[in-house]
Amino acid sequence: MMGYDMSGPTPRFLQIFFEVFETLPRQGPGNRACAAKAFAFCRDLPPSPVVIDLGCGVGGQTLHLAELTTGTIIAVDSHAPSIERLRATVAEHGLSQRVSPVVGDLSNLEQPPESFDLVWSEGALYNIGIESALGVCRRLLRPGGYLAFTDAVWRKKNPPPEVKAIFEDDYPTMGRVPDLLTAIGRCGFSLIGHFTMPDETWWDDFYTPMQRRIEELRGSYADDDEALAVLDQLAQEPEMHERYSDYYAYEFFVTRRVE
Numbered sequence: 001m002m003g004y005d006m007s008g009p010t011p012r013f014l015q016i017f018f019e020v021f022e023t024l025p026r027q028g029p030g031n032r033a034c035a036a037k038a039f040a041f042c043r044d045l046p047p048s049p050v051v052i053d054l055g056c057g058v059g060g061q062t063l064h065l066a067e068l069t070t071g072t073i074i075a076v077d078s079h080a081p082s083i084e085r086l087r088a089t090v091a092e093h094g095l096s097q098r099v100s101p102v103v104g105d106l107s108n109l110e111q112p113p114e115s116f117d118l119v120w121s122e123g124a125l126y127n128i129g130i131e132s133a134l135g136v137c138r139r140l141l142r143p144g145g146y147l148a149f150t151d152a153v154w155r156k157k158n159p160p161p162e163v164k165a166i167f168e169d170d171y172p173t174m175g176r177v178p179d180l181l182t183a184i185g186r187c188g189f190s191l192i193g194h195f196t197m198p199d200e201t202w203w204d205d206f207y208t209p210m211q212r213r214i215e216e217l218r219g220s221y222a223d224d225d226e227a228l229a230v231l232d233q234l235a236q237e238p239e240m241h242e243r244y245s246d247y248y249a250y251e252f253f254v255t256r257r258v259e
């Protein structure tokens with residue numbers, strides 16, 4: 001989700017926004033190949049790790065984590081309807097014994113310190129500021145535990161103003177990979193590996209279904225000018241990405257809590 005100031009939009013904008021986003025397989029860039037590649041960096045996990053997925057959305061990566069491990073997973077998101085959806089999916093897949101979706105805020109989590117072997121977070125840590133999020137993750141992890149997360153990064157210095165404007169509301173402090181590496185070290189983690197996620201991670205489970213959903217809702221709201229205007233606004237995000245994706249990307253970082 002980029003370019004939307006969640007404290008400012010009208011109730012109608014938010015209603016349509018969630019009608020689009022909640023139905024998508026993912027609420028941000030990501031795919032199974034990247035998650036599997038990142039998970040493979042976590043070589044010393046116990047056989048059944050205790051995992052927490054922060055900012056899980058409707059759980060695209062949560063269900064994949066349940067395939068990649070035989071451990072238990074707590075999946076946290078502040079948006080209650082996404083957690084409701086994930087609860088239903090988890091029950092459908094017969095995973096309720098191992099996967100617990102809970103509503104929670106990254107900056108105010110109730111889980112006890114040092115209780116996880118792996119913290120996973122795709123596209124969510126930036127919401128509370130990357131360094132304070134790294135502090136939260138460090139507190140949750142046992143010493144030697146892994147943190148795997150994705151974050152948006154600039155690929156080029158000095159992007160043109162129209163590209164910077166895309167992220168102005170949502171992620172004004174977005175940095176480059178070296179900035180993230182510095183933050184990782186400063187916050188008590190050692191880097192295991194990192195890689196840039198390929199462009200299809202923006203499309204296959206995110207922008208392509210988003211465009212399909214927007215078209216579907218344009219049909220449902222054919223007589224509703226206000227709704228159509230919001231849909232037009234939402235449709236700009238994939239269009240902007242088509243034009244400007246050379247300037248930014250999502251990066252996967254796999255790190256380990258230093259003792």
Ligand SMILES: C[S@@+](CC[C@H](N)C(=O)[O-])C[C@H]1O[C@@H](n2cnc3c(N)ncnc32)[C@H](O)[C@@H]1O
Nearest residue numbers: 026027028055056057078105106122123124127
């Ligand atoms: C870009 S989406 C990524 C969702 C999911 N990880 C994925 O990749 O499909 C970011 C998610 O973070 C959640 N979020 C935002 N701020 C949060 C906070 N302070 N605490 C918990 N979740 C938060 C949003 O509700 C949203 O589901």
